[in-house]
Amino acid sequence: MTHADLPQFDPIKAAWNTVATYSNYDEAQDAVNRLNAEGFPIEHLDIIGSDLRLVERVTGPANKLRAAANGAFSGAGMGAVLGLVMGLFSPGFTWLAMTVVGAVIGTIWGAGFGFAAHAFGGGRKTFTSTRGLVATHYDLVARGGRTEQARILLAGTNP
Structure with missing residues (x-):
């Protein structure tokens, strides 16, 4: 599979295909798990993190x-x-x-x-730390015209 074969992210299309928005990644992952349990073809979903921030967690003195x-x-x-x-x-x-x-x-x-x-x-630097990227919100996006189906299935399942 070449780079040209991979689905490309188009932010304009994604704005119209957003199924739901979540404040953390675990909630978005749970939504995908619920859709999978309902039989939704999850290979048509993307989880898109937006507004990335670099978080450096101080773990102690060096x-x-x-x-x-x-x-x-x-x-x-x-x-x-x-x-x-x-x-x-x-x-x-x-x-x-x-x-x-x-x-x-x-x-x-x-x-x-x-x-x-x-x-x-x-x-x-007199301390040790770990770094990671964190998004402020996560959009669950459906491709291939499956947005409404995903919304209905998520509305019918308990969180």
């Missing part, structure tokens, strides 16, 4: 110990995967030993790099 711990965790995972891949080409249960050794080496290197990055990075 310090050298936390940076080293995060680096150790990441390094352990990377080392275990690399050890496993290399161990797959070894006879017997050597793969297990290589996975463990890779995780240990990755933990040590990851902790060192995490500590050094925080200690010598010179950044101004």
Whole structure:
């Protein structure tokens, strides 16, 4: 399937095909689930988030110990995967030993790099956080002339 084969979003058509508007994604997802339970062909639906906002949730202070711990965790995972891949080409249960050794080496290197990055990075950010995009509202849009059918089915089901 090429890009030309994919259905393209047209905001003008979507304005006329909006089945319902929801304040959060879970409500829009529940509406799709209800329509699916009613036998509606849900492959003709889109959930469109509008008015996006970047939300950064502060998870705590950043310090050298936390940076080293995060680096150790990441390094352990990377080392275990690399050890496993290399161990797959070894006879017997050597793969297990290589996975463990890779995780240990990755933990040590990851902790060192995490500590050094925080200690010598010179950044101004003194906290840790996670980022995500959040829409202020979500429109449930039906394609292919199925808007009214979807509205009727949603009106007849309990939320």
